[in-house]
Amino acid sequence: xxxxxxxxxxxxxxEAETVTLSCTYDTSENNxxxxxxxxxxxRQMILVIRQEAYKQQNATENRFSVNFQKAxxxxxLKISDSQLGDTAMYFCAFLGLTSGTYKYIFGTxxxxxVLA
Amino acid sequence: xxGVMQNPRHLVRRRGQEARLxxxxxxxxxxxxxxxxxxxxxxxxxxYLQKENIIDESxxxxxxxxxxxxxxxxxxxxxxxxxxxxxxxxFCASSPPGxxxxxxxxxxxxxxxxx
Numbered sequence: 001x002x003x004x005x006x007x008x009x010x011x012x013x014x015e016a017e018t019v020t021l022s023c024t025y026d027t028s029e030n031n032x033x034x035x036x037x038x039x040x041x042x043r044q045m046i047l048v049i050r051q052e053a054y055k056q057q058n059a060t061e062n063r064f065s066v067n068f069q070k071a072x073x074x075x076x077l078k079i080s081d082s083q084l085g086d087t088a089m090y091f092c093a094f095l096g097l098t099s100g101t102y103k104y105i106f107g108t109x110x111x112x113x114v115l116a
Numbered sequence: 117x118x119g120v121m122q123n124p125r126h127l128v129r130r131r132g133q134e135a136r137l138x139x140x141x142x143x144x145x146x147x148x149x150x151x152x153x154x155x156x157x158x159x160x161x162x163x164y165l166q167k168e169n170i171i172d173e174s175x176x177x178x179x180x181x182x183x184x185x186x187x188x189x190x191x192x193x194x195x196x197x198x199x200x201x202x203x204x205x206x207f208c209a210s211s212p213p214g215x216x217x218x219x220x221x222x223x224x225x226x227x228x229x230x231x
Binding site for chain 1: 149
């Protein structure tokens, strides 16, 4: 069974600094997708970044980038130039074919606080 | 193009009542997924539906919970005889037909509180 582990329940970073959130996963599949979602206090799930497992190149979206290590099953999120609006829960998610259905497996989240 | 719509956004029920949560997928999307988020936890898969069909309900509790996605109208998640442990945020996601099942688009969620 697939699992997703986020080992950092809480983190904080100074505004304008860089922070890295870690995520590891376990799967026997070869084709899958990995995501980072942001959940602010409004509870809306906002897609931050997406990575296809078959692509070796790390995904990047403006200040957000990932370090995808497929062999190590690691998928960390780096936030550069942190802003106060980045304060939120961040969830790592695995999407793969499980028993014939594409479904997300989410980690337990990391609460990030950006300090002024 | 409107996103995934869910209503109500907040729902309060007393123990023993029924809760009905609605989800309208994005236009053109024919796949609907329901997830539950208990306090301080990540989202957990409940059920996957296509129009008039339940495809995968492996995450649904065996009793009191049901889901449907009729030919016309929104998808409904129904919880009968609610208990305090049902208090959670319930998220709906949708994805388009065809090859691009790799990303599901989430609605804003319904927060259910059971008194």
